[in-house]
């Protein structure tokens with residue numbers, strides 16, 4: 001198709017502001033999906049997306065729209081996730097587009113991810129089409145929300161802000177016209193050598209790696225000999241096509257078009273998202289700039305319950321589809337070979353665990369997550385060095401630790417008046433340092449400096465529950481700060497279980513370790529003999545409980561035995577105990593969940 005009739009755009013917004021529902025309406029209005037195929041949030045087709053009601057992956061769809069000017073347009077829409085943990089998906093998608101729809105729920109107004117996603121689009125210089133959604137709702141605040149959008153981006157004051165109800169379809173035809181007239185067409189060089197951006201990829205059991213591409217210059221046809229510029233990997237375009245929203249083969253993709261290429265490559269590691277695809281015969285001179293690697297926020301160990309190889313394969317395929325998942329090999333004494341994985345947040349971790357289970361049928365144990373620490377280490381005869389620790393198991397020996405720094409964030413909480421006191425107490429409990437306070441309309445804005453480790457887990461849930469869902473929360477990384485942090489080792493039956501180690505503020509040690517050992521008493525699998533569970537900090541036992549035995553100790557309690565028989569039984573039992581001790585304690589997921597439930 002001629003580029004002047006193509007529009008490539010992403011829909012961005014805060015979580016739940018209606019992107020997937022709006023995509024449904026646009027696909028219906030353009031007859032991309034028939035009445036028979038219609039389903040709410042059709043693009044959220046992954047099991048985990050339906051289970052949680054959120055978008056996890058961006059999805060691309062090609063729609064054909066007959067404009068009021070009589071021309072047929074190709075509208076390539078990308079539905080993006082709104083949850084902060086999937087922000088990297090938005091970044092990737094935006095580089096395949098020429099403009100965005102900034103969707104704002106008129107009942108909620110501009111929220112943290114509205115601002116964050118707007119900034120991504122703005123920094124890339126993408127034209128922005130502002131749209132208010134949910135105008136059918138009685139609680140829609142149209143003027144206020146329009147003002148918030150203009151406050152966010154004063155340049156939008158000159159533009160029309162469109163009003164729609166993605167639910168009822170109100171305003172959709174006007175929006176389609178606005179997309180055609182207000183968002184720009186691509187401007188690639190059709191005659192130049194092929195230059196295509198691989199902005200996403202997926203793994204198909206039969207076809208291998210399928211690369212999602214945006215053709216910048218030139219064109220791409222089935223059967224072309226291609227090369228990925230980053231690693232020189234050659235490939236043949238076995239199939240080329242578009243998403244409608246399922247894959248539909250096509251003859252080729254022209255400049256400005258978005259679609260997919262079946263690469264025939266079976267090893268997921270050979271295809272990197274952000275790479276440039278070009279022709280082997282007539283390559284483009286310079287590759288596209290690609291993507292910056294995403295920076296994990298939390299880390300956790302992932303270990304197989306069954307076969308390690310099966311987990312390895314599944315994780316590689318997942319990492320192809322989710323490039324914000326960062327993996328390194330790991331070996332734990334307690335858990336055996338596994339992976340150390342970096343995630344963009346706790347929800348991301350949860351989704352990866354669920355995707356492993358539902359999409360790959362792989363059951364795993366995930367250790368308690370942690371952030372990364374900077375530890376200053378002094379070793380005899382060596383200069384002081386700073387090591388980055390993102391696995392508590394590798395936390396240096398306490399006698400060598402000079403100082404520990406943890407990542408900090410500036411947390412901005414916006415809340416109705418009534419919850420201010422309770423939220424200030426909450427921030428205090430989570431080691432927040434008060435920084436600022438001010439009014440923002442009917443709301444109060446609280447600013448705190450907080451350790452990332454404190455907010456990475458359940459802070460958000462607490463905040464929502466205390467404010468009855470009204471408070472919103474955003475964070476910005478502000479570097480590292482020294483804190484009195486110590487490593488807690490957990491011993492079961494006198495053996496340290498490396499995968500259970502964690503790092504904690506010294507002021508919390510007593511309360512948290514007591515709570516931990518008492519909860520572990522319930523989750524550590526029982527044996528025929530009692531097993532001590534203890535928490536050790538800096539070589540000192542700080543908390544201890546005994547996990548009761550599975551059955552009564554026959555040797556001690558059996559009254560019908562003679563003394564000598566009892567002694568023989570005791571001897572045998574203690575020999576068994578020694579043998580059984582240490583090596584073979586199996587740790588189910590429940591044990592690691594105990595660590596998660598602290599706080």
Ligand code: GTP
Nearest residue numbers: 015016017018019020021054055082134165166167
């Ligand atoms: P994420 O991708 O997870 O960020 O969500 P989303 O932005 O795609 O939102 P989604 O389309 O899943 O809609 C969220 C909720 O808002 C759903 O319950 C929708 O039914 C509802 N919703 C969407 N659009 C409208 C609307 O125009 N009016 C009303 N009343 N509800 C809407």
